[in-house]
Amino acid sequence: MTELPEGAKPRVAPIPDAESEAFWSGTLAGKLLVQECSVCGQRQLYGRSLCTNCHSASLSWIEASGRGTIYSRTIIRQNPSRSFKHLIPFVVALIDLDDGPRMMSNVVGTPAEDVHIGDRVRVTFEPVSDAAALPMFELDT
Amino acid sequence: MAVIAGVATTDYPHHPELTELGVHAIAADRALADAGISWDEVDGYASAGFFPMHAVQLCEYFGLKPSYLDETNTGGSSFEVLVEHAAHVVDRGHAEVVLITYGSVQLSQMGRRLGTGGSGPPPVGPAAADAVWGNTLVGNYALAAARHQHDYGTTSEQLAEIAVTMRDHASRLVADPLHMLDCCVISDGGAACVVTSNERARDLRKAPAHILGAAHALTHHLNISQMPDINLTAAAQSGPLALKRAGVSLADVDVLQLYDSFTITVLLTLEDLGFCAKGEGGAFVEGGRLRWDGPLPTNTDGGGLSSCHPGMRGMFLIVEAVRQLRGEGTARQVAGAEIALVHGTGGMLSTGATLILGSHAP
Numbered sequence: 026m027t028e029l030p031e032g033a034k035p036r037v038a039p040i041p042d043a044e045s046e047a048f049w050s051g052t053l054a055g056k057l058l059v060q061e062c063s064v065c066g067q068r069q070l071y072g073r074s075l076c077t078n079c080h081s082a083s084l085s086w087i088e089a090s091g092r093g094t095i096y097s098r099t100i101i102r103q104n105p106s107r108s109f110k111h112l113i114p115f116v117v118a119l120i121d122l123d124d125g126p127r128m129m130s131n132v133v134g135t136p137a138e139d140v141h142i143g144d145r146v147r148v149t150f151e152p153v154s155d156a157a158a159l160p161m162f163e164l165d166t
Numbered sequence: 167m168a169v170i171a172g173v174a175t176t177d178y179p180h181h182p183e184l185t186e187l188g189v190h191a192i193a194a195d196r197a198l199a200d201a202g203i204s205w206d207e208v209d210g211y212a213s214a215g216f217f218p219m220h221a222v223q224l225c226e227y228f229g230l231k232p233s234y235l236d237e238t239n240t241g242g243s244s245f246e247v248l249v250e251h252a253a254h255v256v257d258r259g260h261a262e263v264v265l266i267t268y269g270s271v272q273l274s275q276m277g278r279r280l281g282t283g284g285s286g287p288p289p290v291g292p293a294a295a296d297a298v299w300g301n302t303l304v305g306n307y308a309l310a311a312a313r314h315q316h317d318y319g320t321t322s323e324q325l326a327e328i329a330v331t332m333r334d335h336a337s338r339l340v341a342d343p344l345h346m347l348d349c350c351v352i353s354d355g356g357a358a359c360v361v362t363s364n365e366r367a368r369d370l371r372k373a374p375a376h377i378l379g380a381a382h383a384l385t386h387h388l389n390i391s392q393m394p395d396i397n398l399t400a401a402a403q404s405g406p407l408a409l410k411r412a413g414v415s416l417a418d419v420d421v422l423q424l425y426d427s428f429t430i431t432v433l434l435t436l437e438d439l440g441f442c443a444k445g446e447g448g449a450f451v452e453g454g455r456l457r458w459d460g461p462l463p464t465n466t467d468g469g470g471l472s473s474c475h476p477g478m479r480g481m482f483l484i485v486e487a488v489r490q491l492r493g494e495g496t497a498r499q500v501a502g503a504e505i506a507l508v509h510g511t512g513g514m515l516s517t518g519a520t521l522i523l524g525s526h527a528p
Contacts, residue, residue: 040290071295099308100342109300117301129391
Protein backbone atom coordinates (compact mmCIF):
# COMPACT_ATOMS: atom_id res chain seq x y z
CA MET A 26 0.00 0.00 0.00
CA THR A 27 1.73 3.13 -1.24
CA GLU A 28 1.65 6.52 0.46
CA LEU A 29 -1.38 8.64 -0.45
CA PRO A 30 -1.47 12.29 -1.52
CA GLU A 31 -2.90 14.71 1.05
CA GLY A 32 -6.68 14.50 1.28
CA ALA A 33 -6.85 11.18 -0.55
CA LYS A 34 -8.36 8.08 1.00
CA PRO A 35 -7.28 4.46 0.51
CA ARG A 36 -8.89 2.46 -2.26
CA VAL A 37 -12.26 0.91 -1.60
CA ALA A 38 -11.72 -2.56 -0.12
CA PRO A 39 -14.20 -5.34 -0.77
CA ILE A 40 -16.03 -6.76 2.23
CA PRO A 41 -15.96 -10.56 1.88
CA ASP A 42 -19.11 -12.52 2.67
CA ALA A 43 -19.95 -16.23 2.72
CA GLU A 44 -20.03 -16.46 -1.08
CA SER A 45 -16.97 -14.31 -1.85
CA GLU A 46 -14.63 -15.22 1.01
CA ALA A 47 -12.84 -17.90 -1.02
CA PHE A 48 -12.28 -15.53 -3.94
CA TRP A 49 -10.80 -12.78 -1.79
CA SER A 50 -8.71 -15.21 0.29
CA GLY A 51 -7.25 -16.38 -3.01
CA THR A 52 -6.19 -12.87 -3.91
CA LEU A 53 -4.16 -12.64 -0.68
CA ALA A 54 -2.27 -15.73 -1.86
CA GLY A 55 -1.73 -14.23 -5.32
CA LYS A 56 -4.32 -16.47 -6.95
CA LEU A 57 -7.18 -15.46 -9.24
CA LEU A 58 -9.98 -17.95 -8.62
CA VAL A 59 -13.09 -18.59 -10.70
CA GLN A 60 -16.04 -20.75 -9.80
CA GLU A 61 -16.54 -23.93 -11.85
CA CYS A 62 -19.68 -26.06 -12.07
CA SER A 63 -18.94 -29.77 -11.80
CA VAL A 64 -22.13 -30.65 -13.69
CA CYS A 65 -22.04 -28.47 -16.82
CA GLY A 66 -18.50 -27.11 -16.61
CA GLN A 67 -19.53 -23.46 -16.71
CA ARG A 68 -17.13 -21.02 -15.05
CA GLN A 69 -18.52 -17.91 -13.41
CA LEU A 70 -17.76 -14.79 -11.41
CA TYR A 71 -18.89 -13.51 -8.91
CA GLY A 72 -19.24 -16.44 -6.51
CA ARG A 73 -22.72 -17.83 -6.07
CA SER A 74 -24.49 -20.76 -4.39
CA LEU A 75 -25.71 -22.08 -7.72
CA CYS A 76 -24.60 -22.29 -11.35
CA THR A 77 -26.29 -19.63 -13.51
CA ASN A 78 -26.32 -22.05 -16.47
CA CYS A 79 -27.65 -25.37 -15.07
CA HIS A 80 -28.56 -24.20 -11.54
CA SER A 81 -26.57 -27.00 -9.93
CA ALA A 82 -25.17 -26.30 -6.47
CA SER A 83 -22.10 -28.38 -7.19
CA LEU A 84 -19.48 -25.66 -7.54
CA SER A 85 -15.82 -25.37 -6.73
CA TRP A 86 -13.16 -22.67 -6.99
CA ILE A 87 -10.31 -23.27 -9.45
CA GLU A 88 -7.25 -21.14 -10.11
CA ALA A 89 -7.33 -19.21 -13.38
CA SER A 90 -4.20 -18.51 -15.42
CA GLY A 91 -4.67 -14.79 -14.78
CA ARG A 92 -4.46 -14.00 -18.47
CA GLY A 93 -7.14 -12.47 -20.58
CA THR A 94 -8.20 -9.99 -23.26
CA ILE A 95 -9.73 -6.52 -22.86
CA TYR A 96 -13.37 -6.70 -24.00
CA SER A 97 -14.07 -3.02 -23.38
CA ARG A 98 -12.39 -0.17 -21.57
CA THR A 99 -13.05 3.40 -20.51
CA ILE A 100 -10.77 6.07 -19.12
CA ILE A 101 -12.24 7.61 -15.98
CA ARG A 102 -11.59 11.37 -16.08
CA GLN A 103 -14.12 12.43 -13.44
CA ASN A 104 -14.73 10.69 -10.12
CA PRO A 105 -15.29 12.85 -7.05
CA SER A 106 -14.51 10.00 -4.62
CA ARG A 107 -11.43 10.74 -2.48
CA SER A 108 -10.46 7.09 -3.01
CA PHE A 109 -10.10 7.60 -6.75
CA LYS A 110 -9.78 11.30 -7.59
CA HIS A 111 -6.00 11.25 -7.25
CA LEU A 112 -5.74 8.30 -9.65
CA ILE A 113 -7.40 10.11 -12.59
CA PRO A 114 -7.02 9.39 -15.46
CA PHE A 115 -7.25 5.63 -14.97
CA VAL A 116 -8.57 2.68 -16.94
CA VAL A 117 -11.65 0.66 -15.98
CA ALA A 118 -11.94 -2.38 -18.20
CA LEU A 119 -13.98 -5.50 -18.75
CA ILE A 120 -11.57 -8.42 -19.05
CA ASP A 121 -12.48 -11.70 -20.75
CA LEU A 122 -10.40 -14.24 -18.85
CA ASP A 123 -8.84 -17.04 -20.87
CA ASP A 124 -10.38 -19.36 -18.27
CA GLY A 125 -13.95 -18.25 -18.85
CA PRO A 126 -15.80 -15.45 -17.15
CA ARG A 127 -15.69 -11.71 -17.77
CA MET A 128 -14.72 -9.43 -14.89
CA MET A 129 -14.31 -5.72 -14.27
CA SER A 130 -10.92 -4.44 -13.19
CA ASN A 131 -8.31 -1.72 -13.70
CA VAL A 132 -5.49 -1.88 -16.21
CA VAL A 133 -2.42 -0.35 -14.60
CA GLY A 134 1.25 0.22 -15.39
CA THR A 135 0.67 1.81 -18.80
CA PRO A 136 -0.58 5.34 -19.67
CA ALA A 137 -4.39 5.14 -19.92
CA GLU A 138 -4.48 6.25 -23.57
CA ASP A 139 -2.27 3.30 -24.53
CA VAL A 140 -4.73 0.67 -23.30
CA HIS A 141 -7.06 -0.64 -25.99
CA ILE A 142 -9.85 -3.13 -26.60
CA GLY A 143 -8.33 -6.44 -27.69
CA ASP A 144 -5.09 -5.96 -25.74
CA ARG A 145 -3.77 -9.02 -23.91
CA VAL A 146 -3.44 -8.60 -20.13
CA ARG A 147 -2.20 -10.55 -17.10
CA VAL A 148 -3.23 -10.22 -13.47
CA THR A 149 -1.31 -8.40 -10.74
CA PHE A 150 -2.46 -7.98 -7.17
CA GLU A 151 -2.66 -4.81 -5.08
CA PRO A 152 -3.27 -5.38 -1.35
CA VAL A 153 -6.07 -3.17 0.01
CA SER A 154 -6.92 -4.75 3.37
CA ASP A 155 -6.20 -7.73 5.62
CA ALA A 156 -8.96 -9.55 3.76
CA ALA A 157 -8.29 -8.81 0.11
CA ALA A 158 -5.93 -7.79 -2.65
CA LEU A 159 -7.42 -6.30 -5.81
CA PRO A 160 -6.80 -8.38 -8.95
CA MET A 161 -5.73 -5.72 -11.44
CA PHE A 162 -4.23 -6.23 -14.86
CA GLU A 163 -1.13 -5.16 -16.76
CA LEU A 164 -0.57 -5.31 -20.50
CA ASP A 165 0.86 -8.74 -21.35
CA THR A 166 3.55 -7.82 -23.82
CA MET B 167 -58.85 -2.07 -22.79
CA ALA B 168 -57.12 0.30 -20.39
CA VAL B 169 -56.21 3.86 -21.29
CA ILE B 170 -54.16 6.74 -19.94
CA ALA B 171 -56.72 9.43 -19.23
CA GLY B 172 -54.58 12.10 -17.63
CA VAL B 173 -50.95 13.19 -17.58
CA ALA B 174 -48.98 16.00 -15.98
CA THR B 175 -45.55 17.21 -15.02
CA THR B 176 -44.41 19.67 -12.38
CA ASP B 177 -42.64 22.90 -13.29
CA TYR B 178 -39.22 21.26 -13.47
CA PRO B 179 -36.20 21.45 -13.56
CA HIS B 180 -35.74 22.99 -10.08
CA HIS B 181 -37.92 22.77 -6.98
CA PRO B 182 -35.89 24.16 -4.07
CA GLU B 183 -39.17 25.05 -2.30
CA LEU B 184 -40.58 21.51 -2.38
CA THR B 185 -39.94 18.14 -0.75
CA GLU B 186 -39.95 14.96 -2.79
CA LEU B 187 -43.41 14.15 -1.45
CA GLY B 188 -44.60 17.63 -2.38
CA VAL B 189 -43.44 17.11 -5.97
CA HIS B 190 -45.47 13.87 -6.10
CA ALA B 191 -48.51 15.75 -4.77
CA ILE B 192 -48.38 18.48 -7.41
CA ALA B 193 -47.90 15.97 -10.24
CA ALA B 194 -50.75 13.80 -8.91
CA ASP B 195 -53.20 16.66 -8.53
CA ARG B 196 -52.44 17.99 -12.01
CA ALA B 197 -52.75 14.55 -13.65
CA LEU B 198 -56.14 13.98 -12.02
CA ALA B 199 -57.26 17.45 -13.07
CA ASP B 200 -56.01 16.77 -16.60
CA ALA B 201 -58.16 13.63 -16.66
CA GLY B 202 -61.11 15.29 -14.99
CA ILE B 203 -61.19 12.60 -12.30
CA SER B 204 -61.44 13.39 -8.58
CA TRP B 205 -59.17 12.09 -5.84
CA ASP B 206 -62.20 10.26 -4.39
CA GLU B 207 -62.33 7.97 -7.41
CA VAL B 208 -58.74 6.76 -7.11
CA ASP B 209 -58.79 3.10 -6.06
CA GLY B 210 -55.31 2.11 -7.22
CA TYR B 211 -51.91 3.70 -6.66
CA ALA B 212 -48.41 2.99 -7.95
CA SER B 213 -45.00 4.59 -7.68
CA ALA B 214 -41.35 3.55 -7.64
CA GLY B 215 -38.84 4.98 -5.18
CA PHE B 216 -35.55 4.06 -3.62
CA PHE B 217 -36.83 2.91 -0.22
CA PRO B 218 -39.13 0.00 0.68
CA MET B 219 -42.80 0.82 1.28
CA HIS B 220 -42.35 3.98 -0.79
CA ALA B 221 -45.82 3.72 -2.32
CA VAL B 222 -47.36 3.00 1.08
CA GLN B 223 -45.75 6.15 2.43
CA LEU B 224 -47.19 8.18 -0.43
CA CYS B 225 -50.66 6.77 0.14
CA GLU B 226 -50.46 7.87 3.78
CA TYR B 227 -49.18 11.30 2.69
CA PHE B 228 -51.95 11.69 0.09
CA GLY B 229 -54.68 10.28 2.36
CA LEU B 230 -55.35 7.45 -0.09
CA LYS B 231 -56.49 3.93 0.85
CA PRO B 232 -56.38 2.12 -2.48
CA SER B 233 -57.29 -1.53 -2.98
CA TYR B 234 -54.50 -1.94 -5.56
CA LEU B 235 -50.90 -0.97 -4.81
CA ASP B 236 -47.68 -1.41 -6.80
CA GLU B 237 -44.15 -0.24 -6.15
CA THR B 238 -42.21 -2.40 -8.59
CA ASN B 239 -38.80 -0.83 -9.10
CA THR B 240 -36.86 -1.60 -12.29
CA GLY B 241 -34.95 1.69 -12.18
CA GLY B 242 -35.60 4.18 -14.96
CA SER B 243 -38.02 1.83 -16.70
CA SER B 244 -40.20 1.47 -13.59
CA PHE B 245 -43.04 3.69 -14.75
CA GLU B 246 -43.57 1.83 -18.02
CA VAL B 247 -43.80 -1.38 -15.95
CA LEU B 248 -46.21 0.25 -13.48
CA VAL B 249 -48.47 1.32 -16.38
CA GLU B 250 -48.34 -2.22 -17.79
CA HIS B 251 -49.34 -3.70 -14.41
CA ALA B 252 -52.07 -1.08 -13.91
CA ALA B 253 -53.51 -1.85 -17.34
CA HIS B 254 -53.81 -5.55 -16.43
CA VAL B 255 -55.56 -4.71 -13.17
CA VAL B 256 -57.97 -2.27 -14.82
CA ASP B 257 -58.66 -4.77 -17.61
CA ARG B 258 -59.59 -7.36 -14.97
CA GLY B 259 -61.86 -4.89 -13.25
CA HIS B 260 -59.90 -5.03 -10.00
CA ALA B 261 -59.38 -1.28 -10.03
CA GLU B 262 -61.05 1.54 -11.96
CA VAL B 263 -58.68 4.49 -11.52
CA VAL B 264 -54.96 3.89 -10.92
CA LEU B 265 -52.90 6.97 -10.10
CA ILE B 266 -49.17 6.65 -10.87
CA THR B 267 -46.78 9.35 -9.67
CA TYR B 268 -43.09 10.18 -9.70
CA GLY B 269 -41.23 12.88 -7.83
CA SER B 270 -37.64 13.85 -7.11
CA VAL B 271 -35.69 16.78 -5.72
CA GLN B 272 -32.28 15.28 -6.38
CA LEU B 273 -30.89 18.50 -7.84
CA SER B 274 -31.89 20.55 -4.80
CA GLN B 275 -30.57 17.87 -2.43
CA MET B 276 -27.54 16.95 -4.49
CA GLY B 277 -24.59 15.89 -2.41
CA ARG B 278 -21.19 14.71 -3.44
CA ARG B 279 -22.42 11.21 -4.17
CA LEU B 280 -24.55 12.32 -7.13
CA GLY B 281 -23.55 13.63 -10.51
CA THR B 282 -21.61 12.04 -13.29
CA GLY B 283 -19.09 10.61 -10.83
CA GLY B 284 -20.35 8.79 -7.78
CA SER B 285 -18.61 6.12 -5.76
CA GLY B 286 -21.29 3.46 -6.13
CA PRO B 287 -22.73 0.88 -3.77
CA PRO B 288 -21.00 -0.62 -0.71
CA PRO B 289 -18.43 -3.24 -1.84
CA VAL B 290 -20.23 -6.23 -0.36
CA GLY B 291 -22.09 -9.15 -1.94
CA PRO B 292 -22.50 -9.22 -5.73
CA ALA B 293 -21.95 -5.44 -5.87
CA ALA B 294 -18.32 -5.92 -4.84
CA ALA B 295 -17.57 -7.38 -8.27
CA ASP B 296 -17.85 -3.97 -9.96
CA ALA B 297 -17.68 -1.57 -7.01
CA VAL B 298 -13.97 -1.53 -6.20
CA TRP B 299 -12.49 -0.27 -9.47
CA GLY B 300 -13.37 3.44 -9.29
CA ASN B 301 -15.86 3.05 -12.09
CA THR B 302 -18.70 5.56 -12.33
CA LEU B 303 -22.25 5.52 -13.62
CA VAL B 304 -21.02 7.20 -16.81
CA GLY B 305 -18.17 4.70 -16.96
CA ASN B 306 -20.61 1.79 -17.22
CA TYR B 307 -22.28 3.31 -20.29
CA ALA B 308 -18.86 4.29 -21.64
CA LEU B 309 -17.86 0.62 -21.63
CA ALA B 310 -20.87 -0.12 -23.84
CA ALA B 311 -20.11 2.83 -26.12
CA ALA B 312 -16.43 1.87 -26.44
CA ARG B 313 -17.27 -1.68 -27.47
CA HIS B 314 -19.89 -0.41 -29.96
CA GLN B 315 -17.28 1.88 -31.49
CA HIS B 316 -14.80 -1.01 -31.61
CA ASP B 317 -17.19 -3.48 -33.25
CA TYR B 318 -19.07 -1.16 -35.61
CA GLY B 319 -16.98 1.96 -36.13
CA THR B 320 -19.58 4.17 -34.46
CA THR B 321 -18.13 7.67 -34.00
CA SER B 322 -18.35 10.22 -31.21
CA GLU B 323 -19.85 12.62 -33.76
CA GLN B 324 -22.71 10.18 -34.40
CA LEU B 325 -23.38 9.98 -30.65
CA ALA B 326 -23.27 13.77 -30.45
CA GLU B 327 -25.89 13.96 -33.19
CA ILE B 328 -28.22 12.22 -30.77
CA ALA B 329 -27.46 14.73 -28.01
CA VAL B 330 -28.59 17.68 -30.08
CA THR B 331 -27.41 18.49 -33.57
CA MET B 332 -26.80 22.10 -32.69
CA ARG B 333 -24.67 21.36 -29.68
CA ASP B 334 -20.97 21.93 -29.59
CA HIS B 335 -19.61 18.46 -30.21
CA ALA B 336 -16.32 19.18 -28.46
CA SER B 337 -17.36 19.02 -24.82
CA ARG B 338 -14.80 17.48 -22.49
CA LEU B 339 -14.42 13.75 -21.96
CA VAL B 340 -15.90 12.36 -18.74
CA ALA B 341 -15.31 8.65 -19.34
CA ASP B 342 -13.93 7.81 -22.78
CA PRO B 343 -15.58 7.81 -25.27
CA LEU B 344 -18.45 9.69 -23.58
CA HIS B 345 -18.26 13.49 -23.38
CA MET B 346 -20.12 15.69 -20.92
CA LEU B 347 -22.88 16.42 -23.45
CA ASP B 348 -23.42 12.70 -24.06
CA CYS B 349 -24.80 12.61 -20.50
CA CYS B 350 -28.27 13.53 -19.25
CA VAL B 351 -28.84 16.62 -17.16
CA ILE B 352 -29.49 16.41 -13.41
CA SER B 353 -32.71 18.02 -12.24
CA ASP B 354 -35.66 17.95 -9.90
CA GLY B 355 -39.07 17.11 -11.26
CA GLY B 356 -42.30 15.19 -10.97
CA ALA B 357 -44.78 13.64 -13.34
CA ALA B 358 -47.91 11.52 -13.10
CA CYS B 359 -50.51 9.71 -15.11
CA VAL B 360 -53.94 8.21 -14.52
CA VAL B 361 -54.77 4.75 -15.89
CA THR B 362 -58.43 3.86 -16.20
CA SER B 363 -60.77 1.84 -18.39
CA ASN B 364 -61.83 2.91 -21.86
CA GLU B 365 -65.41 2.88 -20.58
CA ARG B 366 -64.64 5.26 -17.71
CA ALA B 367 -62.70 7.52 -20.09
CA ARG B 368 -65.62 8.00 -22.49
CA ASP B 369 -67.14 10.98 -20.69
CA LEU B 370 -63.88 12.55 -19.52
CA ARG B 371 -62.73 15.95 -20.68
CA LYS B 372 -59.92 14.76 -22.96
CA ALA B 373 -59.35 11.93 -25.39
CA PRO B 374 -57.36 9.14 -23.74
CA ALA B 375 -54.26 7.37 -25.00
CA HIS B 376 -55.00 3.69 -25.47
CA ILE B 377 -52.51 1.22 -23.99
CA LEU B 378 -52.18 -1.05 -27.02
CA GLY B 379 -49.33 -3.24 -25.86
CA ALA B 380 -46.70 -3.52 -23.15
CA ALA B 381 -43.78 -5.75 -22.20
CA HIS B 382 -40.65 -5.65 -20.09
CA ALA B 383 -37.40 -7.59 -19.75
CA LEU B 384 -34.02 -7.58 -18.03
CA THR B 385 -30.48 -8.67 -18.74
CA HIS B 386 -28.66 -8.14 -15.40
CA HIS B 387 -28.76 -6.05 -12.23
CA LEU B 388 -26.23 -3.21 -11.63
CA ASN B 389 -22.92 -4.95 -12.39
CA ILE B 390 -22.30 -4.23 -16.07
CA SER B 391 -19.72 -7.06 -16.01
CA GLN B 392 -22.73 -9.40 -15.73
CA MET B 393 -24.45 -8.10 -18.90
CA PRO B 394 -24.27 -11.05 -21.34
CA ASP B 395 -23.69 -8.81 -24.40
CA ILE B 396 -22.87 -5.20 -23.56
CA ASN B 397 -24.37 -4.01 -26.85
CA LEU B 398 -27.63 -5.99 -26.65
CA THR B 399 -30.19 -4.52 -24.24
CA ALA B 400 -33.49 -5.75 -22.85
CA ALA B 401 -35.22 -3.68 -25.55
CA ALA B 402 -34.48 -6.50 -28.01
CA GLN B 403 -36.87 -8.65 -25.95
CA SER B 404 -39.47 -6.18 -24.68
CA GLY B 405 -39.82 -4.19 -27.92
CA PRO B 406 -40.90 -6.96 -30.31
CA LEU B 407 -43.15 -8.47 -27.61
CA ALA B 408 -44.93 -5.18 -26.93
CA LEU B 409 -45.40 -4.57 -30.67
CA LYS B 410 -46.78 -8.08 -31.11
CA ARG B 411 -49.20 -7.63 -28.23
CA ALA B 412 -50.29 -4.30 -29.72
CA GLY B 413 -50.64 -5.75 -33.21
CA VAL B 414 -48.63 -2.93 -34.74
CA SER B 415 -45.32 -2.82 -36.61
CA LEU B 416 -42.36 -0.46 -36.34
CA ALA B 417 -43.49 1.21 -39.57
CA ASP B 418 -46.72 2.23 -37.79
CA VAL B 419 -44.85 4.19 -35.10
CA ASP B 420 -45.23 7.97 -35.53
CA VAL B 421 -43.32 9.20 -32.50
CA LEU B 422 -40.70 7.71 -30.18
CA GLN B 423 -39.98 8.45 -26.54
CA LEU B 424 -36.77 6.65 -25.59
CA TYR B 425 -34.96 6.75 -22.27
CA ASP B 426 -31.85 8.84 -22.92
CA SER B 427 -29.65 8.64 -19.84
CA PHE B 428 -26.76 8.82 -22.31
CA THR B 429 -26.53 9.06 -26.08
CA ILE B 430 -25.37 5.44 -26.28
CA THR B 431 -28.61 4.39 -24.53
CA VAL B 432 -30.65 5.82 -27.42
CA LEU B 433 -28.41 4.31 -30.08
CA LEU B 434 -28.58 0.82 -28.56
CA THR B 435 -32.35 1.11 -28.01
CA LEU B 436 -32.98 2.10 -31.65
CA GLU B 437 -31.00 -0.95 -32.81
CA ASP B 438 -32.56 -3.36 -30.32
CA LEU B 439 -36.12 -2.23 -31.05
CA GLY B 440 -35.32 -3.04 -34.68
CA PHE B 441 -35.41 0.41 -36.31
CA CYS B 442 -32.01 -0.46 -37.80
CA ALA B 443 -29.65 -3.43 -37.72
CA LYS B 444 -27.17 -3.97 -34.88
CA GLY B 445 -24.17 -1.76 -35.50
CA GLU B 446 -25.94 0.62 -37.88
CA GLY B 447 -27.29 2.98 -35.22
CA GLY B 448 -24.54 5.53 -35.76
CA ALA B 449 -25.32 6.02 -39.43
CA PHE B 450 -29.05 5.73 -38.73
CA VAL B 451 -29.21 8.83 -36.51
CA GLU B 452 -27.25 11.00 -38.95
CA GLY B 453 -28.94 13.67 -41.02
CA GLY B 454 -31.46 14.73 -38.36
CA ARG B 455 -33.56 11.57 -38.54
CA LEU B 456 -34.64 11.91 -34.89
CA ARG B 457 -35.65 15.60 -35.09
CA TRP B 458 -39.26 16.42 -34.23
CA ASP B 459 -39.87 17.28 -37.90
CA GLY B 460 -37.74 14.41 -39.22
CA PRO B 461 -38.77 10.92 -40.32
CA LEU B 462 -38.57 9.38 -36.82
CA PRO B 463 -39.37 12.09 -34.23
CA THR B 464 -37.74 11.12 -30.93
CA ASN B 465 -37.86 12.68 -27.45
CA THR B 466 -39.87 15.66 -28.58
CA ASP B 467 -39.73 17.23 -25.10
CA GLY B 468 -35.92 17.39 -25.22
CA GLY B 469 -35.48 14.14 -23.32
CA GLY B 470 -33.21 13.58 -20.37
CA LEU B 471 -30.31 15.02 -22.32
CA SER B 472 -31.90 18.47 -22.54
CA SER B 473 -35.21 18.68 -20.66
CA CYS B 474 -35.05 17.05 -17.23
CA HIS B 475 -33.62 13.96 -15.56
CA PRO B 476 -34.61 13.72 -11.91
CA GLY B 477 -33.25 10.16 -11.48
CA MET B 478 -35.89 7.82 -12.89
CA ARG B 479 -37.28 9.58 -15.94
CA GLY B 480 -39.69 6.96 -17.27
CA MET B 481 -42.87 8.84 -16.39
CA PHE B 482 -41.85 11.85 -18.46
CA LEU B 483 -41.63 9.63 -21.56
CA ILE B 484 -45.24 8.56 -21.00
CA VAL B 485 -46.46 12.11 -20.46
CA GLU B 486 -44.85 13.38 -23.66
CA ALA B 487 -46.17 10.42 -25.68
CA VAL B 488 -49.74 11.07 -24.49
CA ARG B 489 -49.43 14.78 -25.25
CA GLN B 490 -48.25 14.01 -28.79
CA LEU B 491 -51.13 11.58 -29.36
CA ARG B 492 -53.59 14.23 -28.16
CA GLY B 493 -52.08 16.90 -30.40
CA GLU B 494 -50.89 18.85 -27.34
CA GLY B 495 -47.26 18.94 -28.48
CA THR B 496 -47.43 22.70 -29.15
CA ALA B 497 -44.44 23.92 -31.21
CA ARG B 498 -42.94 20.42 -31.33
CA GLN B 499 -46.15 18.60 -32.28
CA VAL B 500 -45.57 15.71 -34.67
CA ALA B 501 -48.16 16.02 -37.41
CA GLY B 502 -50.71 13.21 -37.37
CA ALA B 503 -49.16 11.27 -34.48
CA GLU B 504 -51.40 8.24 -33.85
CA ILE B 505 -49.00 5.59 -32.55
CA ALA B 506 -46.29 6.27 -29.95
CA LEU B 507 -43.61 3.87 -28.79
CA VAL B 508 -42.28 4.51 -25.27
CA HIS B 509 -39.22 2.65 -24.02
CA GLY B 510 -37.77 3.01 -20.54
CA THR B 511 -34.30 1.77 -19.58
CA GLY B 512 -33.29 1.18 -15.97
CA GLY B 513 -30.19 0.41 -13.97
CA MET B 514 -26.93 0.13 -15.94
CA LEU B 515 -28.60 -0.80 -19.25
CA SER B 516 -30.20 -3.49 -17.05
CA THR B 517 -33.95 -3.38 -17.58
CA GLY B 518 -36.20 -2.36 -20.45
CA ALA B 519 -39.93 -1.74 -20.66
CA THR B 520 -41.86 -0.88 -23.81
CA LEU B 521 -45.32 0.66 -24.11
CA ILE B 522 -47.22 1.06 -27.37
CA LEU B 523 -49.78 3.85 -27.06
CA GLY B 524 -52.38 4.84 -29.62
CA SER B 525 -54.80 7.71 -30.16
CA HIS B 526 -57.49 5.25 -31.25
CA ALA B 527 -58.81 2.06 -29.71
CA PRO B 528 -57.53 -1.06 -31.51
